[in-house]
Amino acid sequence: xxxxxxxxGDTLIxxxxxxxxxxxxxxxxxxxxIPRFIMPAPSAILGEGWEWRYRFIGHTWVTxxxxxxxxxxSIAVGVPLAILIVYSPLLRGALYPLIxxxxxxxKIAIAPVLLLILxxxxxxxMVVAFLxxxxxxxxxxxxxxxxxxxxxxxxxxxxxxxxxxxxLKVRLPMALPFIFAGAxxxxxxxxxxxxxxxxxxxxxxLGYVILSSTSYWKTELAFSAMILLSLMAIVLFGAVSxxxxxxxxxxxxxxxx
Amino acid sequence: MIRLDGVExxxxxxxxxxxxxxxxxxxTVEENEFVTLVGPSGCGKSTLLKLVAGLVPPTGGRIRIRDxxxxxxxxxxxxxxxxxxxxPWRTVLDNVLFSIEMLGLDPRQHRKPAGxxxxxxxxxxxxxxxxxELSGGMQQRVAICRALLPDPSLLLMDEPFGALDAMTREExxxxxxxxxxxxxxxxxxxxxSIPEAILLADRVVVMSPRPGRISRxxxxxxxxxxxxxxxxxxxxxxxxxxxxxxxxxxRRERT
Numbered sequence: 104x105x106x107x108x109x110x111x112g113d114t115l116i117x118x119x120x121x122x123x124x125x126x127x128x129x130x131x132x133x134x135x136x137i138p139r140f141i142m143p144a145p146s147a148i149l150g151e152g153w154e155w156r157y158r159f160i161g162h163t164w165v166t167x168x169x170x171x172x173x174x175x176x177s178i179a180v181g182v183p184l185a186i187l188i189v190y191s192p193l194l195r196g197a198l199y200p201l202i203x204x205x206x207x208x209x210k211i212a213i214a215p216v217l218l219l220i221l222x223x224x225x226x227x228x229m230v231v232a233f234l235x236x237x238x239x240x241x242x243x244x245x246x247x248x249x250x251x252x253x254x255x256x257x258x259x260x261x262x263x264x265x266x267x268x269x270x271l272k273v274r275l276p277m278a279l280p281f282i283f284a285g286a287x288x289x290x291x292x293x294x295x296x297x298x299x300x301x302x303x304x305x306x307x308x309l310g311y312v313i314l315s316s317t318s319y320w321k322t323e324l325a326f327s328a329m330i331l332l333s334l335m336a337i338v339l340f341g342a343v344s345x346x347x348x349x350x351x352x353x354x355x356x357x358x359x360x
Numbered sequence: 361m362i363r364l365d366g367v368e369x370x371x372x373x374x375x376x377x378x379x380x381x382x383x384x385x386x387x388t389v390e391e392n393e394f395v396t397l398v399g400p401s402g403c404g405k406s407t408l409l410k411l412v413a414g415l416v417p418p419t420g421g422r423i424r425i426r427d428x429x430x431x432x433x434x435x436x437x438x439x440x441x442x443x444x445x446x447x448p449w450r451t452v453l454d455n456v457l458f459s460i461e462m463l464g465l466d467p468r469q470h471r472k473p474a475g476x477x478x479x480x481x482x483x484x485x486x487x488x489x490x491x492x493e494l495s496g497g498m499q500q501r502v503a504i505c506r507a508l509l510p511d512p513s514l515l516l517m518d519e520p521f522g523a524l525d526a527m528t529r530e531e532x533x534x535x536x537x538x539x540x541x542x543x544x545x546x547x548x549x550x551x552x553s554i555p556e557a558i559l560l561a562d563r564v565v566v567m568s569p570r571p572g573r574i575s576r577x578x579x580x581x582x583x584x585x586x587x588x589x590x591x592x593x594x595x596x597x598x599x600x601x602x603x604x605x606x607x608x609x610x611r612r613e614r615t
Contacts, residue, residue, distance in 0.1 A: 254441040261413050261433045262462035262510075272461065276449050353449045353490055 143323035152327030163331055165308040169225050169297035170290075170339065173232020177289050180233070181240030182282060186270075188241070189248040206238040210296065214303045228300030228308070235296030236289035240282070247281025248274050280354055283347040290343050294336045309335075361426060361546050362389040362412060362514070368420035369407050380571035381407045384421060387565065387574065391513075392544045397565045398557040400607060404572020405550040409516045412548060413437050425514065434514075435463065438507030442519040444499035446491040446506075452478065453487040456505045463510055470509060477505040480539060497528040504536070508543065517549045521556070530588060533559055537586055554607075558599045559586055566606045575606050 125145045131137070132144040139147055152159070184202070188195045214231050221227035251274045259269040301310025309328045316324035348355050369382040382404035389395050397405045410416045411423060414434040423430040438459070446455045456474040457467040478484055481501040491499055500520060507515060520536075521529045533556055540547060551557050557564045564578045581595050590596050 252443065252445045254439075254443060254445045255447075257410070257413075257415050258439055258441075258445070258459075259462055260415060261435070261437055261439055262459060263433055263435050264462040264464070268462065272458075273447070276447070351449065353492065 140320040140322045143326060147323045148326040148330070151321070151323040152330070155324065155327065159309075159312075159327075159331060162307055162309050162312050162328070163335065165225065166294075166297050166301065166310065166332070167335060169228040169300065169308065170232055170293045170335070172225065172229035173236055173296050174286075174290050174293040174339075176229060176233035177237035177240050177293065178286060181237040181285070181289075182244050184237075185241045185244030185248060188245050190266075202238070202241055205234070210235045211299055214299050218300070218304050223304065228297050228305070231300035231303075232293040232296030235299070236293040239288040239292070240285040243281045243285030243288075244278060247278030250281065251277045279351050280347075283343065283351065287340060287343050287347075290339045291336050294332060294339065298332065361391040361393075362387075362548075363424040364388075364408075364412075364421065365424075366421035367408075367411060367418045367423055369404070369411060369416065370419045382411070383571040383573040385574055387577070389546060389548065392546055394540060394547045394549065394560055394562045395565060396549045396551055396557040396561040396563075397567060398551055398554060398603060398607075399567030399572075399575075400552075400569055402569040402572065403567035404569070405567055406518050407572065409518055409548060409550060412514075413439065413516055436512050436514060438510070438512040438515045440500075440503050440507050440515070440517045440520040442522045444491070444496075444503040446499055446502055448491055451488050451490060452483065452494070452502050455491065455502050456509055459506050459509050465510070474505065474509055477508055478502075480542070481505055481535065495528075497524055497532060500524065500532065501535075504539070508539070511543075513545050515545050515547045517547065519550050519552060522552060529553075529556070534586075534588065536560065537584075541585060554600050554603050555591060555596075557603065558582075558596060559588075559590065564599070564603060566603050568607070576602075578602060 129144050129146060132142055143151075184198065188198055210231060213234065217230055217234075218227045221230060255273050255277075256269065259273055264272075297308070298310035298313075301308040302314055305311045309332050312328040313325045316322070316328070364385055364387045366384040366386055367382065368380075368384050371379045371381055373379055385404075385408070397408060399405055407416070411418050412425070412430070412434075414423075414430045414432050414437075417431070425434060425436075447458060450458065453471070453474055454467075456477065457470060460467050460470045460474075475484075475487065478487060481504060483498060483501055483505070486494065486498070491502070494502070500523075504520070521532050524532060537560060549557075549560060558580055561580050564580060565574055566576045566578065567573065568575045578599060580599060582590055582593065582599075
């Protein structure tokens, strides 16, 4: 495919679709006189967002902070947990059912209890974000560690390398692509977890803005906060992808010659 | 160099069934001898290699290498598998040095010999490439260099050319012989291919399955250095007919 056609397919067509949808949306709200609190026009959402721009900085920061805290926890707990599960059949038997149980409990249902126990502030939101995000990290890391070709393990053993050396030089790097796949899912889930935590009880953050604005019928403000949340999730996902490319340069596809 | 005395291996499957992978086997391999193991799937060829390497313990009998009883992984061994299993995050040179690192030796002191090996296998100039930039045949050459770098006296090869196309396969066989002429060592080589087994070997060990056992050991009566033209030699044909008869008569017995 030529460069011009690729630009058309990858960029121009999706962009045109988006713009077209926004135009139809704007036109429909005006033509049918839809009330702002039911469905605000894109222009109203942007206008309201612009007016809130300074206040949004603080709220965005809080939600970002909670998200990153929860994500960091999910990696810090999820990866070692996966290592334990893979290396010890005993712990696998003991921990796996618990992890699956923790995953099957609806996090939105635990959130109020958690806030009751942990109180107000950012930490309980981080814990909710962590609970939502850690499962894919554990499962993907465990899958990655178990995916080492048995020949490589035989090879390491035939050289009498210690299990720790084999882990560091073979199994962990082999698992990195899997760990990053889990981390990419986890980062977007952590955003959801932080917002869920804020819904239950908070006085700052984008989730709080959505909840409070809807109770005052300020739907356009809720929409602006949602757009900020989506942008945050996209940027964070992109950041993890960039880190992956830096840490695992051998995974990025060859430039076509 | 290697002596197997009544070596047996029985596995227990996950369901609890016993599988007799290798029945009492006795075999002696001389120093610097090239021995190929040929036979159908399930004849215990790969099990035999793992037993010699000390990766799995035998359920009966004794394995000795240079009069030393093999009880644990034997470090003076190089392993080459059907898949190259290189580390994708390492360059060709660092993949070759992997064996040195795992042995706990200093890789910096082995860069020069690693480069020499790459040159010997026609990979000079590829040191800084990554495995994915290499063809299957070239990747397998890297795996062979990795196995050869610590200069083991015993090389165990488990269908090393089984995943390559027929043309590359023949080329690699001849190359292996050339390397072996230059750096003599004892080689145990597992294959499914009868011509490959005969072309390479001093002796061919023909094995049969259920339970895995040696049905005959054939001394190959062909001059070295070997060339592909030898396949038209009547002695080559006689050998391959003998091997084929052993393998297929075994199958007819059961049907």
